[in-house]
Amino acid sequence: MTLVVVIVLLLLLLATGLPVAFSLGIAGTAGLVMFGGPSLLTGILSTAPGSAVGSYEFMTIPMFLLMAEFMVASRISDTLFSAIACWTARLPGGLGVATALTGAAFGAISGSSTAAAATLSKSSIPAMLAQGYERQFASGIVSISGTLAMLIPPSVAIIFYGLLSGASVAKLLVAGIIPGVLVTLVIIFTIWLLIWRKPSITGKTSTYTWAEKLSSLKVAGPFCALFLLVTGLIYLGIATPVESSAIGALGALVFTVISGRMTRAIFLQAVARTCATSAMIALIVISAQIFGYFITATGTTQRLVEAVGAAGLSPYTVLAFLVVLYLVLGCFLDQLSILILTIPIALPLIIKLGFDPIWFGILVILLAEVGMVTPPVGLNVFVVSKSTNTPVSEVFHGVWPHVAAHVALILVLIIFPQIVLWLPSTMGGRA
Template identity: 55%
Template sequence: MAALTGIFLLFALMIVGAPIAIALLVSGGGGLYLVGGSQLLVGIISTTPMGSVQNYEFATVPMFILMANFIIASGVGDDMFRVAKVWMGRVPGGLAHATALTGAAFGAISGSSTAAAATLSATSIPGMLRQGYDVHLATGVVAISGTLAMLIPPSVAMIIYALLAEMSVGKMLIAGVVPGIIVVLTIIATVSFLVWRNPEHAPSGESYSILEKIKVLRSTWSFIVLFAMVTGVIYTGVATPTEASAFGSFGALILALVRKTPPKKLLQAFRHTVIASCMIGFIVVSALIFGYFLTMSQVTQGIINAVVGSGISPWSVIIFLVVMYIVLGFFMDIIAILILTIPLVHPLIVQLGFDPVWFAVITIVVCEMGMVTPPLGMNVFVISKATGIPVGTVFRGSFPHVIAHLIAVAILLAFPGLVMWLPNTMG
């Protein structure tokens, strides 16, 4: 009875529009009170906040957010797009391909999907539209390329997943590299198909000489340095994810200073980091309290026993969970999805004998689609606000990429080694 009451209260609060952190805190606290009375409730609430944010690896969250804000303030996204644009040259759909590559590069040094979408909106959409690109093609590739920051390290979504599931943050981050490359290739293949079908939607771009292509590579030094300071040191074992996040944020600050970023923008970066970090910290604390409630009320174990004892094949459960995440992505933000499902799904995946890191990556890739699907695709609204292009137009442009993403998910499901190879070779 206590379990049903707590879960019902959670969904009731979400339906009336309560913030996810408040909904989790109230429902989890109420459920704990019904399970063990005021003593249990007070004991957990008094220890969880300090215990969760004191976690050594939690420091990666504000550090990577700060890194992303410094990168945005420095305007390095313009350089990355220019490099990709020059190298794509007169390739059919070259600017769209350049956008996908820029999204991957920006994701590799930022970790923020909405920040990537906003940056790409400012750098690539105007250029594509001026060159005569179809608005659906232009906005669709920007929307989906922005989601790469959720998968390619350093990814805040990956870190939150690891913290909630008590998994290795370093292994989680590195596991996103190869799937990230696969998704980038999927986006490029989708653009190539769309351009092949309607060549007039992507007029040929400017041609560049080999010398010009080599010269423009000088702009990539900042990306290479930051990538090495974060993903490189994590993979080789030179530094922990927490230390790498500190290196990355410091490197991004130096980059911003070298590029003579105005002090006002740097102060805004600090301010935005504090606000975002506090919000995420509050959500994580509330999620842990709700997770304690699920554990104390035996909800998690009951679901695991029911699934294992039902005789359903493990792969049928995996397919069901993938479909569930696709549906949840239509209506919820990725952070809310992870917080609500990880306490239940992670133990189930472990019990069924699957690698939890592999399934975590699958989950993130599936949730990427939620960022570009109606009615609540966050990246779509960011792009619409930044460019003034109607939301419906951006959603229509994103649809072919959603279909292609499903193919990428099927590949990752069929070949788990693509996900686990790199983390299994970490230093």
């Protein structure tokens, strides 16, 4: 009965629009008092905050956030789309392909899907419209391309899953590479399929000289170098994710200084934004742990595992239920909220059924990607709509083919989990 009351309280708090961190903290606190009294709550509050954010791996988040802030301050992202478009101009839907590749590149320096969608909206949609692309086709590409930031390392969502699950953050980050590449290719092939069905949705193409193409490499170079530096060190086992994130932040700082765009005001602004975002995430982690203690104390997870075992359901039946659940939750909640509400309960069940937690983490991130572009919330869709003054319904219409393609890819990764697990299995010794 206590569990039901607390869950109802949590849902009511979320329905009022209270931030998820406060909702979890209040519901978890109430549950602990109801279950074990004030002494249980006092004991947990005396240790939970320190253990939640005092972990070594948590430092990965502010370092990667700082790296992203410095790279945005360098304003290299403003010209990255144009640089990639030089090389994709002759391909069918060349600007759409460039948008997908830019989304992947932006994901290599920023773990924020909405930030990626906002950046792409300002650069790629005007260019596509100028070449005669249909607006809903162009906005759909941008909406789905922004989600790549959630999967391609460094991804805040992946790191957050690692903190919640206790799985290796290094292996999770590396595990996101191949699925990230596959998602990029799926977006590109979906673009080509849509053009094949209706060639009029794109317009004229541009041509570029070899001098312009070679000159564009000066822009793409820093992105590639930073990605290879950060991810390569983790993969080879030379550095831990925390060490690699610090090196990445330093590399981004050096590049921004060299580019001549670093000022005292920009530096302080980047640090302030990093601190604010890190504090927000820390509060979410602390609240999630308090709520998690309540779930553990009530034995909810253990009873759920036992109930599933007694029911005799096959592992894939349970997995199918969870996939549908995550797709539904994605329609209403952001990815971090989904993770903190479900992982403490779902992960022990998944492990009991014999599935790999690294693979499951990537699967959950992919499902959250779909949620970023599905109604009624679809944060990326609303970001693109607001940035381009495009009706929300038109953006949703343009993104549906990509949602279907994403779901097909998720099914492939469920059937062939080694696609996700192969690269982490080849990592160096410090992973």
